[in-house]
Amino acid sequence: MDEQILKEVQELKKLIFEQNILQKEVLNFNEAAVYLEVSHSHLYKLTSTGTIPAYKPNGKKLYFNRQELNTWLLSSRQASVSDIEEEVSQFKLKSGRA
Structure with missing residues (x-):
């Protein structure tokens, strides 16, 4: 019983932490890792390869703008089959190969 209560309390703490991240504009390193679901x-x-936007105001700790992380997450969209089919159709129309 005590273990179950402890487990539920830990889950609630995790959910509160994740909800707080969604309210913040600037995230620290740990929050950004949770937000992006990466190790x-x-x-x-x-960050070291410059792949993701980050800030180091005092030369030590890394900070991230949540909106910039969202933009980065959505930057490499994979085309769906219907997107590709539409591009092929448009190409055929432009080249007169209908």
């Missing part, structure tokens, strides 16, 4: 090592790699 700390992967986030370090993304």
Whole structure:
């Protein structure tokens, strides 16, 4: 019984933490890793290669703008089958190969 209560309290703490992240404009490193659902090592790699936008105001700690993270997440859209079919149709129309 005590273990179940402890587990539920931990889950609630996790949910509150994640909800707080959604309210913040600027995220610290740990919050950004949770927000992006990536490991700390992967986030370090993304920042060190300049793949992801980050800020280092005092030269030590990394901070992230949540809106910039959203833009980055949505920047490499994969075309769906219907997108590709539409492009083929448009190409055929333009080249007169209908």
